[in-house]
Amino acid sequence: MSRIGWIRLAVLLALVALLEILVRIGSIPYKTMLPPSEMLTALVRLLAAGTATRDIVQTLTCVGAALVSSVVAGFGLGVAIHRFPRVRRALEPFFATYYAVPFFIFYPVLIAIFDLSLLPIILMGFAFAVIAMCIATINGLDRVPRVLGKVARMHRMREFETAVRMKLPAAAPHLFTGLKLCVAYSFIGVIASEFILAPSGLGHAIAYAYNDFDNRTMYALMLFVMIVVVTLNMLLHGWEQRLLKRWHGR
Amino acid sequence: MDAGASRNGGGRVAAGHHAELRGVTRVYPAVAGYRPVHALGPVDLDLRRGEFFSVVGPSGCGKSTLLKVLAGLQPPSAGKCSFEGKPVHGQVPEGVGVVFQEDASFPWLTVWDNAAFGLRRAGVDSAEIERRVGDALAFMGLKDFQRAYPAQLSGGMRQRVCIARTLVLQPRLILLDEPFGALDAQTRLLMGDEVLRLWRRTGATILLITHALDEAAMLSDRVGVMSARPGRFLDLVETKWPKERDSTIVSEAGFGEVTARLWHHLRGESMKALGQSGAAAAGGRAEA
Amino acid sequence: MTSAAKRGFDILLVLAALVAGWQALYHVAGETALTSPAQTVAYVGELFTTKSAMFGRHAWETGRAFLMALGLSYLIGLAIGVALGAHRLSGAVGEPILVALYSLPKVTLYPVILLVFGLGLSAKVAFGAIHGVVPVAIFAMNAIRHIKPAYLKTAKTMRLAPHQVVATVIVPAALPEIVTGLRVGFSLTLLGVIIGEMFASKQGLGFMVINAINLADVETMMAVALILFVAAAIANGILLWIDHRLHKRV
Numbered sequence: 001m002s003r004i005g006w007i008r009l010a011v012l013l014a015l016v017a018l019l020e021i022l023v024r025i026g027s028i029p030y031k032t033m034l035p036p037s038e039m040l041t042a043l044v045r046l047l048a049a050g051t052a053t054r055d056i057v058q059t060l061t062c063v064g065a066a067l068v069s070s071v072v073a074g075f076g077l078g079v080a081i082h083r084f085p086r087v088r089r090a091l092e093p094f095f096a097t098y099y100a101v102p103f104f105i106f107y108p109v110l111i112a113i114f115d116l117s118l119l120p121i122i123l124m125g126f127a128f129a130v131i132a133m134c135i136a137t138i139n140g141l142d143r144v145p146r147v148l149g150k151v152a153r154m155h156r157m158r159e160f161e162t163a164v165r166m167k168l169p170a171a172a173p174h175l176f177t178g179l180k181l182c183v184a185y186s187f188i189g190v191i192a193s194e195f196i197l198a199p200s201g202l203g204h205a206i207a208y209a210y211n212d213f214d215n216r217t218m219y220a221l222m223l224f225v226m227i228v229v230v231t232l233n234m235l236l237h238g239w240e241q242r243l244l245k246r247w248h249g250r
Numbered sequence: 251m252d253a254g255a256s257r258n259g260g261g262r263v264a265a266g267h268h269a270e271l272r273g274v275t276r277v278y279p280a281v282a283g284y285r286p287v288h289a290l291g292p293v294d295l296d297l298r299r300g301e302f303f304s305v306v307g308p309s310g311c312g313k314s315t316l317l318k319v320l321a322g323l324q325p326p327s328a329g330k331c332s333f334e335g336k337p338v339h340g341q342v343p344e345g346v347g348v349v350f351q352e353d354a355s356f357p358w359l360t361v362w363d364n365a366a367f368g369l370r371r372a373g374v375d376s377a378e379i380e381r382r383v384g385d386a387l388a389f390m391g392l393k394d395f396q397r398a399y400p401a402q403l404s405g406g407m408r409q410r411v412c413i414a415r416t417l418v419l420q421p422r423l424i425l426l427d428e429p430f431g432a433l434d435a436q437t438r439l440l441m442g443d444e445v446l447r448l449w450r451r452t453g454a455t456i457l458l459i460t461h462a463l464d465e466a467a468m469l470s471d472r473v474g475v476m477s478a479r480p481g482r483f484l485d486l487v488e489t490k491w492p493k494e495r496d497s498t499i500v501s502e503a504g505f506g507e508v509t510a511r512l513w514h515h516l517r518g519e520s521m522k523a524l525g526q527s528g529a530a531a532a533g534g535r536a537e538a
Numbered sequence: 539m540t541s542a543a544k545r546g547f548d549i550l551l552v553l554a555a556l557v558a559g560w561q562a563l564y565h566v567a568g569e570t571a572l573t574s575p576a577q578t579v580a581y582v583g584e585l586f587t588t589k590s591a592m593f594g595r596h597a598w599e600t601g602r603a604f605l606m607a608l609g610l611s612y613l614i615g616l617a618i619g620v621a622l623g624a625h626r627l628s629g630a631v632g633e634p635i636l637v638a639l640y641s642l643p644k645v646t647l648y649p650v651i652l653l654v655f656g657l658g659l660s661a662k663v664a665f666g667a668i669h670g671v672v673p674v675a676i677f678a679m680n681a682i683r684h685i686k687p688a689y690l691k692t693a694k695t696m697r698l699a700p701h702q703v704v705a706t707v708i709v710p711a712a713l714p715e716i717v718t719g720l721r722v723g724f725s726l727t728l729l730g731v732i733i734g735e736m737f738a739s740k741q742g743l744g745f746m747v748i749n750a751i752n753l754a755d756v757e758t759m760m761a762v763a764l765i766l767f768v769a770a771a772i773a774n775g776i777l778l779w780i781d782h783r784l785h786k787r788v
Contacts, residue, residue, distance in 0.1 A: 008631045032653045090548030093775075100725040100774030102732040105744070105763040108751035112571040112759070113563075184641030192645040196736050196748065203645065207737070210649035218649055225646045230638055237634075323694055341697075348695040354688035357787045358710040368696040371706065401787055412692075419696075 034219045042220035052205060052221060059190060059202040060228075062118055066125025066186040071179060073126075074133025079163070081134065082141045098131045107193055116199055125189035129182040136178025140171030176240045183236060187229055268299040268455045269320060269338075269423060273329035275480075276315045288480040290315045292329060295474065295483065297423075297457065302449055304458045304466035306512060307476030308523035313459045314351070316481065317427045320457065321348050333423060347421030347454075351428040355400040355411045361387065362396040365414045372419075379418075386414040389451065390444070406430075406437045410444070417448070424448075426458045430465070438462065442469050443496045450493065463516070467508040468499050475515045478522040484515050573760045581761040593746075600742040603659055604731045607666025611727050612720060615671040619678025619719070623712075629679060636679070640672045645733060652738055662734045662742070669730030670723040677719020681712035714784040721777040728770060 001009070016036050022028045023035040034042070046052050081088050110120035144167050152162040168175070194203025202225060209218035275291035290312035297303055305313050318324040319331055325340040333343045342348075355364055365386055369379045387393050390410045400408050409429055416424065426445070430438040442465055449456050460466050466473045467489065475485040489508050491499060499505055557575050564574040573581065585593040622629040622636075648665060655661040689711050693703045735744025743762055750759035 004627070004630045007627070008634065011631060012635070033650070086544075086548065089545050090552050093549060094552065096778055097771045097774050099722075101767045101770040102725075102729045103767075104729065104733055104736065105747055105766055107736075108747055108759055109572065109763065112751065112756065113567045180641070187641070188643040188645070191643040192733055195645050195648065196733070197751075206646065206649060210652065215653075222646050222650070226642060229642055233638055233641055321695065323691060342695050344697065346695070348691070350688050350691060352686065352688040354686070354692045356689065356707070356710065358713075367706070371696060371698050371702050399787055415692075416695075 031215070034215060038216075039219045039223045042216040043223050046217060046220045047224075052202075052217075052224075055200055055202050055205045055221075056224070058118070058200055059194065062122050062190045062201065063125060063186045065122045066129060066190055067182055069122075070126045070129035070182050070186060071133055074130045074178065074182065075137050075175070077130070078134040078137025079141065082138050088138070095131065095135055103127065104192060104196070107196055111197060116197070121190055121193045121198060121201065124193040125186040128189035129185035132181040132185055133178040136174050136181065137171070140174030140178070141167060143174060144170040173244055176236075176244070180233070180236050180240070183232055184229075187225075191225065267296045268301075269295075269297040269331075269333045271295040271316075271320065271329065271331050274316075274319055274326045274331055275328040276312065276319060276324065277327040290319070290481050291326075293482060297455055298471075300453055300455055301471045302446075302456045302458070302469060304460055304470040304473045305476060306460060306463060306466045306473060306516065307481055308478050308516065308520040309461065310479050310523055311476045311519070312479060312481030313476060314427050316476075317348070317425050317457065317459050321346055321425050323348070345422040346425065347416035347419055347423070348425045349409070349412050349416055349427065349429045351431050353400070353405065353408045353412070353432070355408045355415075357400050360397050360399055361392055361403075361411050361414075364400065364411050365392075365418055367415060368419050382418045382420075383414075386417040389417070389448075390414045406433050406441060409433070409441070413444075413448070417452070420452070421454055423455045423457070424452075426456065428459050428461065431461070438465065439497050445469060446496055463509050463512045464500065467505060467512060468495075468497060473508070473512060475512060476519075478519045484519070485511070487511055570754070570756065573757050577757065578760045578764050581757045582765055585758075585761055585765070596741060596743050596746050599659075600731060600735065600744065603662040603735075603742065604666060604728055606659075607663045607670065607727050607731055608724065610663065610667040611670030611674055611723050614667070615674025615719070615723060616678050616716070618671070619675040619716075620682055622675070623679040623682025629683060633676075633679065636672060636676050640676065644668050644730070645737075648734065648737060657738060657740075662731055662739060665734030666727040666731035670727030673726055674719045674723035677722065678712075678716050681715030681719070682708070684715065685711045714781070714787075717777075717781055717784055721774070721781055724777060725770065725774060732766065 019028075019033070020035045020037060023030065023033050081091060104124070107120060107124055110123055114120050114123075148166050148170055149162070152166050157165070190201070191203040194201035195207050196203075198204040202221060206218055206221045206225075209215075209221065271293055273292040273294065275293070276289050278287040278289055280286040293316060295316075305316060307313050315324070319326045320333075320338070322331075322333075322338045322340060322342040331338040333346060336343065356367065359367065362383060365383045366379050369382065374382075384393075387396055390413060392407065392410055392414060395403060395407065400411060403411070409432075413429070430441050433441065445456070445458070446469060448454075458466070458469065470489055471491065473487045473489065474483050475487065476482065477484050487508060489504070491504075560572075560575050564572045618632075618636075622632045644665075647668065651661050651664045651668075655664055685708060689707050690703070693707045698706070731742075732744040735742040736748045737744075739745045743766055746762045747759050750756070750762070
């Protein structure tokens with residue numbers, strides 16, 4: 001790991017240690033916060049006992065469904081919209097406003113339509129993520145140097161081939177950004193929905209534990225979510241760096 | 251060189267040397283897996299007051315570093331640099347103006363405000379600012395654009411804004427770091443004429459960094475040829491052009507000779523530099 | 539038709555399509571799930587007239603929580619962002635941490651905030667602030683980092699005093715990107731406050747919506763959602779216009 005990586009690790013460990021100390025000596029009251037070490041042990045025990053497994057599986061399934069659908073749909077939409085500049089110009093103000101409006105407010109509407117099930121949850125995750133992927137795709141396709149298209153025509157490549165063999169790799173950095181956003185937004189969409197109103201799932205479980213004054217379970221689950229999200233991010237980041245270094249010399 | 255005169259601290263510099271470099275070396279320290287880079291030197295240079303001096307050399311030879319040391323933007327790792335008898339070390343001395351390679355015009359100010367920028371910060375009174383800025387903009391042919399923003403102008407005009415901004419400060423030494431590198435060849439030749447007008451008008455000493463041999467040969471009194479990295483002066487070519495010259499000098503017989511002499515040195519050095527950059531790309535990180 | 543007029547027409551077309559889709563959804567899903575566009579607009583009118591006292595109370599609650607949260611996001615975000623942008627090492631160490639925080643579903647932290655602040659205004663303000671602070675910081679940090687070295691070199695050749703460099707070069711150069719961060723922070727802060735109200739509050743517009751769905755009060759739910767939507771869109775439109783004006787100069 002680079003020197004900066006070590007410094008970062010040290011900073012993070014110092015912060016965790018600080019929290020641990022503050023809770024143990026009572027500066028932060030025990031009923032508000034758990035020491036990080038106890039959060040970890042609570043998580044391990046919870047996972048071992050298997051009581052949270054169903055919620056975990058459900059949430060991850062929803063996130064997975066939202067992620068796959070938003071990436072595919074977002075990419076497809078992005079490619080299609082990029083093809084027709086007139087459509088793109090008309091949609092631009094809507095794209096610009098999309099993430100400005102709190103469309104979580106429509107979650108109850110979805111529940112009213114589809115009843116309290118997994119579908120509204122997946123839809124929220126999908127809705128949150130899909131436009132990010134779409135915008136990233138459009139930006140990526142913008143950045144494909146025009147000269148590559150001319151090279152493709154010189155080699156007499158067909159449309160689909162050009163898209164896959166030339167446009168996709170050339171737009172890769174932006175597509176990767178879109179992918180990272182999709183992962184983040186799928187998680188946020190699903191978990192926030194589960195928090196607000198859901199029969200089960202991690203978000204629901206955390207809210208339930210909070211309402212039940214069950215701090216151990218609550219913090220254990222929160223820690224779990226954080227670990228999963230951070231790990232996924234690091235994996236994606238690592239993959240991105242390797243890919244981009246080889247393809248784009250960065 | 252008369253050592254006594256330079257110890258006068260601000261008095262007349264011996265033999266009309268406006269600026270001096272003695273044994274100037276610049277080494278960039280090692281960074282995360284790469285070896286330290288010996289970018290420049292050791293270099294000796296005496297700039298005569300009022301002369302037009304160009305520096306040519308292959309890419310990466312340290313020409314820009316030389317300029318930065320002379321300007322006081324970077325201290326040398328070893329050796330001494332002085333301007334008008336006073337040492338230059340890490341701070342830009344009063345009386346030195348610099349025009350950079352990249353477009354440094356402030357996009358949030360109009361052309362007029364850009365040019366007036368340095369004067370306003372230095373607390374010069376507004377009547378004087380009006381006079382000097384109006385003068386400089388007229389001289390650089392920007393009078394009609396004084397209320398425009400740089401984003402609305404071409405690259406060449408933006409560089410002229412940067413030059414005007416330096417001009418108003420009435421520098422005695424003007425350093426130009428490949429100011430026309432981003433411009434097309436024709437614009438570059440015309441800008442060369444502009445720089446000559448500037449030189450004659452202000453009577454300043456000019457140091458121009460360029461990779462264009464014809465530009466150096468055409469504009470300068472002397473041309474310093476630098477070797478590949480680490481840059482050292484291989485040759486100092488005197489052109490002996492008359493002071494009243496412009497780009498039509500390319501038709502003189504002497505022009506071809508000067509250019510030929512410059513290329514004679516540079517060809518080998520440029521091939522070395524090409525090899526250096528190729529090795530750097532293929533090898534990636536050096537074993538630290 | 540001029541191209542601007544054509545574009546305006548296209549945008550109206552998309553808008554009309556959205557409303558038509560809404561109407562169609564209403565026919566499919568039924569009265570218990572949605573209200574039609576016309577009905578919703580009518581009820582919005584009611585909220586502003588006959589029910590204005592009640593609506594005003596909730597709107598004011600949300601509004602003041604939002605403004606306080608926004609102030610905090612901006613102040614703290616800018617402070618962190620500028621510090622990390624100016625100090626190279628801190629920036630290199632801190633950036634991945636900030637980016638990780640950006641993708642974290644901050645909803646997971648809500649119970650902690652409730653434990654610390656209790657149910658009430660300060661909790662809502664905290665919700666909003668934690669959402670907004672991260673993008674403001676990230677954009678501010680990048681804005682400072684991306685200042686062209688040529689500007690700083692120029693300032694040095696003009697022999698400016700440090701406070702002059704900051705006021706006359708650094709601030710104008712970094713302003714466009716900082717403002718983009720403020721714009722994104724605005725939307726996310728609003729989102730945070732609303733989700734907070736949906737999850738744990740007895741007042742405010744978010745609460746109105748969740749309460750409405752619990753009471754099967756479809757009219758209120760749709761009307762409040764529409765009001766929030768339009769308000770957020772207008773606010774974002776204004777900020778976007780400012781953003782564009784600043785970026786046009788560059």
